[in-house]
Amino acid sequence: MITTEPVGEWFWEPSLVLDAAASGASRPLALVGEVRDVLASLGLVTGGGTGSVVLCDRSAMAHPLFERRDVPVAAMAEQVAAVRLLPGRQLTVSLVLPGEWLETGIRRRAEKLFGVRVEVWGEGAVLLVLSTYADAWLTQDLRERPQPEVAAENAPRLAAALKRISELTESPIDPGDATKHARPTAEGFADLLVEGAEYDDSWGTFEVPARWKRLMRLVPGASEGEDYESSTEHPVRYAHVRRGEQVVGYLWAAVGDEAAGYEPRTAAGDAAFEAGVPWVLSLRSLRLRGFGPMAALNELLGVADGSGSGSAVEPAVHEAASLDALEELSARH
Structure with missing residues (x-):
């Protein structure tokens, strides 16, 4: 990881x-x-x-x-x-x-x-x-x-x-x-x-929240009340976000509640966080326009980022048993 x-x-x-x-x-x-x-x-x-x-x-x-x-x-x-x-x-x-x-x-x-x-x-x-x-x-x-x-x-x-x-x-x-x-x-x-480890599940306890905070520090504007929920206990559907040939992250939406977001692929380095900013803003915009999480994900499938970062969302949708499983995937590959 x-x-x-x-x-x-x-x-x-x-x-x-x-x-x-x-x-x-x-x-x-x-x-x-x-x-x-x-x-x-x-x-x-x-x-x-x-x-x-x-x-x-x-x-x-x-x-x-x-x-x-x-x-x-x-x-x-x-x-x-x-x-x-x-x-x-x-x-x-x-x-x-x-x-x-x-x-x-x-x-x-x-x-x-x-x-x-x-x-x-x-x-x-x-x-x-x-x-x-x-x-x-x-x-x-x-x-x-x-x-x-x-x-x-x-x-x-x-x-x-x-x-x-x-x-x-x-x-x-x-x-x-x-x-x-x-x-x-x-x-x-x-x-x-x-x-033994000093902390139980140090990945989930410390790294997952730290990644989310790092990403949100890069996103301009206040997010309170404007973003989808950032966590869910439901399965999630997701699409790869690519910059050139490299997968830099995963755009996801929950199956069954009001959660959606972007998970950086940490193996891609700093580019994973930078590439996530326009997609977090896109999700925010779609939520303010009344889109549900899954509708927002579908709206962004196959779309290229227009801000100049060079990233794009693949059209194929995958499913993970939980957000936790997707977060682990983003840390491993």
């Missing part, structure tokens, strides 16, 4: 940058690239990815002096060259990396499988952070179902990556605190089949 917030994180403190003003800006760019190469050598990341470059005065972190986001990896060097690292400042260089994991030998892909972040202070301190957004390394999934075979296929590669990064940075690994989903260790994650 793919999450929007990290399943786990690991930290390293490489050696200080001796002359941050002269070379501090190039150090994080080189380091994130080296970590990316480590992950790629183990088949964990597969090309592409985007980055960000943020320079802040540490007394005013909410107001960056320089900020570039969603930068193609190939253009990162140009952006980093535009900043100057001085005492009292902090430079953060980050990458969002697509990657693959295995399920019974079948390769699965997510557009945001790992995140790599390097922070450098103007005084020379360096912090490296690796994050993962999948449960493929865990002995049970985020719904507490045992998956030892999946962990056996994937966890050794993650463990090898963590070891190589420690060797690369010549610094010990510091596993981050336990998250809502799992507890990181120096070798990957604690065995949940032995010690």
